[in-house]
Each structure stands twice: as C-alpha cells, then as structure tokens.
Amino acid sequence: xxxxxxxxxxxxxxxxxxxxxxxxxxxxxxxxxxxxxxxxxxxxxxxxxxxxxxxxxxxxxxxxxxxxxxxxxxxxxxxxxxxxxxxxxxxxxxxxxxxxxxxxxxxxxxxxxxxxxxxxxxxxxxxxxxxxxxxxxxxxxxxxxxxxxxxxxxxxxxxxxxxxxxxxxxxxxxxxxxxxxxxxxxxxxxxxxxxxxxxxxxxxxxxxxxxxxxxxxxxxxxxxxxxxxxxxxxxxxxxxxxxxxxxxxxxxxxxxxxxxxxxxxxxxxxxxxxxxxxxxxxxxxxxxxxxxxxxxxxxxxxxxxxxxxxxxx
Amino acid sequence: xxxxxxxxxxxxxxxxxxxxxxxxxxxxxxxxxxxxxxxxxxxxxxxxxxxxxxxxxxxxxxxxxxxxxxxxxxxxxxxxxxxxxxxxxxxxxxxxxxxxxxxxxxxxxxxxxxxxxxxxxxxxxxxxxxxxxxxxxxxxxxxxxxxxxxxxxxxxxxxxxxxxxxxxxxxxxxxxxxxxxxxxxxxxxxxxxxxxxxxxxxxxxxxxxxxxxxxxxxxxxxxxxxxxxxxxxxxxxxxxxxxxxxxxxxxxxxxxxxxxxxxxxxxxxxxxxxxxxxxxxxxxxxxxxxxxxxxxxxxxxxxxxx
Numbered sequence: 007x008x009x010x011x012x013x014x015x016x017x018x019x020x021x022x023x024x025x026x027x028x029x030x031x032x033x034x035x036x037x038x039x040x041x042x043x044x045x046x047x048x049x050x051x052x053x054x055x056x057x058x059x060x061x062x063x064x065x066x067x068x069x070x071x072x073x074x075x076x077x078x079x080x081x082x083x084x085x086x087x088x089x090x091x092x093x094x095x096x097x098x099x100x101x102x103x104x105x106x107x108x109x110x111x112x113x114x115x116x117x118x119x120x121x122x123x124x125x126x127x128x129x130x131x132x133x134x135x136x137x138x139x140x141x142x143x144x145x146x147x148x149x150x151x152x153x154x155x156x157x158x159x160x161x162x163x164x165x166x167x168x169x170x171x172x173x174x175x176x177x178x179x180x181x182x183x184x185x186x187x188x189x190x191x192x193x194x195x196x197x198x199x200x201x202x203x204x205x206x207x208x209x210x211x212x213x214x215x216x217x218x219x220x221x222x223x224x225x226x227x228x229x230x231x232x233x234x235x236x237x238x239x240x241x242x243x244x245x246x247x248x249x250x251x252x253x254x255x256x257x258x259x260x261x262x263x264x265x266x267x268x269x270x271x272x273x274x275x276x277x278x279x280x281x282x283x284x285x286x287x288x289x290x291x292x293x294x295x296x297x298x299x300x301x302x303x304x305x306x307x308x309x310x311x312x313x314x315x316x317x318x319x
Numbered sequence: 320x321x322x323x324x325x326x327x328x329x330x331x332x333x334x335x336x337x338x339x340x341x342x343x344x345x346x347x348x349x350x351x352x353x354x355x356x357x358x359x360x361x362x363x364x365x366x367x368x369x370x371x372x373x374x375x376x377x378x379x380x381x382x383x384x385x386x387x388x389x390x391x392x393x394x395x396x397x398x399x400x401x402x403x404x405x406x407x408x409x410x411x412x413x414x415x416x417x418x419x420x421x422x423x424x425x426x427x428x429x430x431x432x433x434x435x436x437x438x439x440x441x442x443x444x445x446x447x448x449x450x451x452x453x454x455x456x457x458x459x460x461x462x463x464x465x466x467x468x469x470x471x472x473x474x475x476x477x478x479x480x481x482x483x484x485x486x487x488x489x490x491x492x493x494x495x496x497x498x499x500x501x502x503x504x505x506x507x508x509x510x511x512x513x514x515x516x517x518x519x520x521x522x523x524x525x526x527x528x529x530x531x532x533x534x535x536x537x538x539x540x541x542x543x544x545x546x547x548x549x550x551x552x553x554x555x556x557x558x559x560x561x562x563x564x565x566x567x568x569x570x571x572x573x574x575x576x577x578x579x580x581x582x583x584x585x586x587x588x589x590x591x592x593x594x595x596x597x598x599x600x601x602x603x604x605x606x607x608x609x610x611x612x613x614x615x616x617x618x619x620x621x622x623x624x625x
Contacts, residue, residue, distance in 0.1 A: 034528045035450025041437040042460060045497035050463050053471035053478075060473060067480060116363050130367040133374065136607045139557030140575040141596045144582050145377050148589060154389040156376045162391075191370065248467055251559045255579055269469055277564060282473050289469040296467055 061286035078287035088288065090263055091271040092295065097179055098267065099246040102186045106242060107235060110190040114197035115227075128195075135192030143255040146185045147172070150256075157184075172257055175264040182252055182265065193238050200234040201227070229312040236311045240303055247296050268292050381405070381593035388589045401590065405598065408591035412581050414570050416595065419577040426491050426562075426573060427555040433496035434551045435544060441498050442506035443532045447518060457507075464500040476564060490565045495555075502547050509543040510536055549610050553603055574599050 036043070061078055065071040082088050113131055117124060134142075149156045150171040158168030169177040204227065212222050250269040253259065259266035259274070272292065276285030375395075380388060381404055383397045409416045444450075445457050479490040513536065521531050537544070562573040572580065578599050582592045 031448055031528075032450045035444050035448040035453060038444025038448060038528070038532075039441045039456065041496065041498045042441045042500075042503065045494070045499075046459070046463065049471060049475060049494055049497065050466065053474040054466075056474035056477075057470055060477075065477075067477060113366065116359060116366075119359055121359065121363065127363055127367060130371050133604075133607075134370055136553065136603060137374075137600050138553075140559050140578050141557075141599045144578065144592060144596050145373060148380070148593070149373050149376065154391065156373060156393070159391060159393050160372075188370065188373065244465070244467070248469065255559075272469055276473055282477070286473050289467075289473065293467055293470045297465070300465060 057286050057289065060283055061290055062283075064281070064283040066280040066282060074283065078284045079291075081284065082287055082291060087263060087266065087271060088291070091266045091268045094179060094264065094266055095247055095249065095268045098182055098186075098249060099243055101180075102183045102246055103239065103242045105183065106187055106190045106193065107238060109187055110193035110238075111197050111231070111235070113191070113194045114201055117194075117198060118201045128198075131191040131194055133191070135189040138189065139251055140255060142185070142188075143252045146181075146188075146252070147256045150181050150185075172265075173261060175261050178257060178261060178264040182249070182256075185252060186246075193242075196234050196238065197231065200231045204230045232311045233313060236303075236307050240300065243299055243303060244296055247292065247299070268295075377593050378597060381590055381597050383590050385588055385590060404590045404594045408581070408585075408588075408594045409598070411585070411591070412577065412595075416574070416577065416598070418570055419572055419574045422488075422571060423556065423573040423575075426488055427552060429488075429492050430495040430555045431548050431551045433492065434498065434502060435548060437496055437498040438502040438506055438547065439537060439540075439544065440532070441503045442510055443528075443536060445503065446507045446510035447515070447531070447536070448528060460500050460503065464504070472564075479565065485565055486568055486571060487565075488571070491558075491561050495551075502551070505547060506540070506543060509540045513539055545610065549606060552606055556603055 060071075062075060063071050063073045117127055121127065152158055152168065152170040152173060155171070157171070161168040171177050171181045208226050208230070209222055212226055217225065248269050249267050250273065253265050253267045253270045254273065257265045259270055268288070269292070272285050272288040275281045275288060376393070379395050379397070382400045382402065383394065384399070384401055387394050387397055445453065475490075475494075476485075479485050484490055517535050518531050521535060526534070557575060558573075559575045559579070562576045566572055566576065569580075578595055581595055585591055
C-alpha cells in the first residue's frame with residue numbers, strides 16, 4: 007500500500023492525504039468484515055457469556071432462571087452417565103480416527119501406484135464420504151441389522167456368525183466405527199494430493215544411496231505426509247468428539263447407554279428434558295475436553311510433524 | 320513405491336538385453352512385477368466392492384417388494400422391479416416429500432447465497448485492506464473456529480425462542496449470512512494468492528475497495544468460490560441437528576428430518592424408506608458428479624494449504 011501511495015502524483019500533498027487514506031481504509035476494512043464482527047459479538051461472545059451464566063443456574067425456557075452456583079458441575083462430577091458418555095465418545099474417537107487415517111492413507115498409497123482407471127477407483131472410494139448424515143445413518147441401520155443386514159450376510163458367506171451389532175452393548179460402538187470408516191475416502195483425496203506433492207528427486211537420491219522401497223516409505227513418504235496427517239488428526243478428533251446424528255438416529259444412546267455420546271447426552275438433557283442449565287454445563291465440559299485433546303495433539307506435533315523448508319530449532 | 324521400481328526396471332537401457340532372452344534374473348523380476356500388479360488390482364477392487372456395496376444394496380432394496388427384504392441369501396435384482404415404491408413413498412408421507420424438498424431447497428439456496436456474499440466480503444477485508452487491528456482480529460477468528468457449537472447453541476436457541484422465531488426458517492438462515500470462520504479462512508488463502516499489483520493499478524484509476532472486490536478479485540477466484548458453494552450445499556442439505564431443533568411443524572421440515580420421521584412411521588416398509596433415502600441422496604450425488612473435477616481439485620488445494 008505504501009508504494010502505491012508514493013506512486014500517486016498527489017502524494018506530494020503530504021501527511022494529511024496519507025492519514026485520511028488510512029482512516030478510510032480503517033472504515034472500509036471494518037465494513038468488509040462487519041458480518042463476522044456481528045457474528046462474533048452476538049453469536050459467539052454474548053452467547054458464550056450467557057451459556058456460562060445458564061450453566062450456573064436452572065432454567066427450562068418457560069419458568070425463569072434460578073442461580074444455583076456450581077451445582078450443575080457438582081452434579082456432573084457425580085453423574086455416572088456423564089462419565090459413561092465421556093468413555094463412549096473417547097472410545098469412538100480414539101479408535102475411529104487412527105483407523106481412519108491408516109485406511110485412507112492405505113487407499114491413497116494403492117492409488118498412487120500408477121494404476122489404470124484412477125477416476126473409477128477414486129469415485130468408488132470417495133462416493134461414500136459424499137453421502138453423509140441422516141441418509142447414511144438410516145442405510146447403515148439396515149446394513150447392520152443382525153437378521154437380514156448386509157454385513158452379517160457377508161460374514162456368513164465367509165463362515166462367520168456375525169454379532170448383534172447395534173443391539174449388543176459390546177458391538178454397538180464398533181458398529182459406529184465401521185460406519186465411520188466407510189467415509190474414509192474423503193481424507194484419501196488429501197493424502198493422494200500429499201503423495202503427489204512429494205518431489206521425485208528425494209526418492210531418486212534415496213535409491214542411489216541404496217534405500218529399498220520399505221526404507222523409502224518410512225523415511226521419505228511418511229515424513230513428507232506428516233503435515234497432512236496432522237491436519238486430519240486434529241480436524242477428525244474435534245469432529246468425532248461431536249458425533250451426534252448417527253447415535254441419535256440409529257440407537258438413541260442404547261443399548262443400556264452403550265452409545266450415549268456426549269453431544270447426544272447434552273441433547274437429551276436440553277431438548278428432551280428441558281434442563282438447559284445442566285445441558286450448558288455439559289457443553290462446557292465437552293469444550294474443555296476437546297480443548298485438552300487438541301492442545302495435547304498440537305504439542306505432540308512439534309516432535310513428529312515434518313515441515314519441508316522449516317528451520318527447526 | 321512400485322512407481323519407483325517401474326522406473327528402475329523398465330525404463331532403463333537394460334531392456335534391449337532382455338529382448339535377447341538371456342538374462343533370467345530380469346525375467347524373474349518381470350514376473351514378480353506382474354504378480355505385484357495383480358495383487359494390487361485385487362486389493363483395490365475388493366476394497367472398492369466393500370465401499371460400494373452398501374450403496375448398491377440401498378438401491379436394490381428400494382426396488383423390492385416388502386417381502387423380499389429379509390430374504391437370505393440377498394436377492395440383488397428383484398424378479399419384479401417395484402418402481403412404484405418411489406411414488407408410493409413420496410406421496411404416503413403427510414405432507415408429501417414435495418414440501419420437504421421445497422423447504423430444503425429454499426433454505427439451502429438462501430444459505431449458499433448468504434455464505435458466499437458474506438464470506439467473500441470478510442475474506443477480502445482480511446486479505447486486502449490494511450486496517451487497525453486486522454491481524455489480531457484474524458487470529459481471534461481462527462481461535463473461534465475451535466469452539467464447538469454446542470457451547471453456544473443453547474443461548475442462541477433460547478434467543479430465537481424468546482423472539483418467537485422457533486419453527487421458522489430464520490434461525491437456520493441468518494447465522495449463515497454472518498459467515499463462518501472456515502470459509503473465510505479458505506477464501507482468504509485464495510485471495511492472498513492474487514497479486515496486489517492489480518489492486519494498485521485499479522486504485523490509480525480511482526477504483527474504491529468495493530470495485531476492486533467485485534470487479535477484480537471475485538472474477539479471479541470463481542473456482543474457489545464454486546468449491547465453497549458446493550461444500551455449503553452438501554453441508555446444508557445434510558444438516559440434521561439445526562432443523563431438528565428449530566423446526567417442529569411437519570409442513571416446515573427439511574428432507575433430512577422428514578426422512579428420519581418417515582422411517583419411524585413406516586418402519587415396516589423398508590423398501591419405501593430406502594427409496595426416499597435414495598431420493599434424498601440424489602441432489603448431493605448430482606452436484607458431486609457435475610462438479611467433480613472442480614470439487615476434488617478444490618479439496619486438494621485446501622488440503623495442501625492446511
């Protein structure tokens with residue numbers, strides 16, 4: 007901007023002109039970002055303050071508000087279901103996210119082998135990740151049906167008597183994980199892009215040094231992909247902790263709360279039982295939990311994420 | 320890795336020697352390579368079947384009579400294809416699915432427009448104009464992207480309830496018109512990749528910021544804006560949580576919520592439910608198909624940047 011002003015013939019008019027330009031830029035800048043400012047003031051800041059306030063009280067929307075101090079948080083601490091929902095959500099997240107990374111990376115590696123019909127493979131693997139939400143939850147509700155479902159029919163063909171999936175306390179969360187893995191094709195595209203971005207000279211140099219294909223994979227492919235893996239890991243942990251639609255539609259938390267995820271529990275408390283105070287406290291707990299795991303992953307990133315062209319201290 | 324091996328063994332000057340048919344180790348290598356390829360395609364194909372088969376099952380089930388659903392082994396192609404399942408399901412729901420489609424299309428179109436207009440304006444502000452506090456505000460925006468919506472949605476819901484707008488489309492539309500961090504961030508990246516010399520030239524000609532935004536930056540970033548439009552379409556079309564909370568009158572429901580309702584009401588008629596599931600997915604698949612090249616490219620670009 008400074009160069010542009012000096013280019014102007016009128017810039018000789020001196021500092022008044024310059025400062026009026028700056029003032030106009032300030033006004034223009036805030037006008038352009040005003041939609042976000044409005045969102046920040048009302049839908050983020052004000053809502054967060056109110057949410058915190060609600061979490062210190064009792065309200066059901068119709069009968070006013072009663073301040074109860076930390077009672078909701080104390081109740082949460084002693085609430086067996088809260089801890090159960092935390093365990094369920096953590097189990098789901100910490101199996102699905104790593105398994106998803108391994109599977110999507112695996113598919114990307116296969117597709118990177120100069121295979122024919124790349125477009126066909128890419129579409130077939132990518133398609134399930136495009137169709138998400140209610141439709142998928144309904145479809146998988148039937149696919150996982152123990153009696154006539156596709157999954158158990160397939161297992162029967164190879165001689166395995168499938169479990170009761172969504173109707174079994176042990177197998178309900180694994181059912182959701184399998185369903186989540188079905189969408190692994192979305193991340194596959196990112197890995198494929200990452201793989202194609204690895205400069206060939208790196209491999210050629212390693213080959214000259216006598217590295218076999220396994221060594222090249224471990225010492226070149228994986229390190230060069232760590233920024234993409236890291237990005238996916240963070241986004242997927244945050245996303246998986248907020249799992250709701252499938253749990254609400256397919257099991258509504260059952261059997262015996264085996265699939266009661268944190269957001270589903272929060273939804274039950276708020277929008278089924280109308281205990282908005284307790285629901286808000288649950289929301290803040292979820293926020294803190296997600297923050298803790300996000301910070302942990304971010305911290306760990308320094309030691310394993312490799313940035314090409316980054317000066318490491 | 321096979322890529323590299325191929326390079327090493329097939330595109331070298333060694334090949335003429337092999338044609339003389341004397342070097343057996345090269346023949347063995349070649350055989351190994353062919354076996355490797357066969358394995359590769361076998362793994363790829365069986366994986367693809369696993370990924371595609373639930374979708375095939377869905378379409379197949381939607382065309383069966385009720386009685387054939389439980390059949391073991393699975394009947395993939397029903398003897399009499401029941402196209403009428405689609406018509407029946409569409410019209411048995413009260414109101415018919417036409418209403419739900421109209422509602423969803425209205426909300427989705429409004430939100431795409433709102434999101435594109437607001438995100439591009441905000442992204443332009445962050446990318447192009449130097450104003451007081453810009454970098455700090457941008458960091459703040461990035462920080463808020465980590466906030467799960469569960470923390471704020473109860474007060475926001477109470478607010479809409481207090482002013483009597485629950486059970487209208489406004490709570491679903493207005494927030495989208497106020498941008499979201501993710502799209503602003505993505506668009507800002509695209510705007511920043513365009514040289515500021517264009518801005519300077521336009522300003523010398525007396526253009527204001529809005530002219531630079533609408534006449535220069537927007538036309539130059541059409542593909543990126545297209546990508547965001549498609550993502551916004553998919554997100555709004557599939558969104559379940561917000562319509563579930565805000566809409567409760569049957570005539571106001573979106574396809575996602577109506578589909579769920581239909582399934583609970585028609586639990587005995589699985590083919591009809593699957594038919595409506597197929598119908599709910601068609602717009603997403605269609606948009607995906609039409610925009611495939613751009614869509615995938617866009618994800619690739621943003622993925623690399625991430």
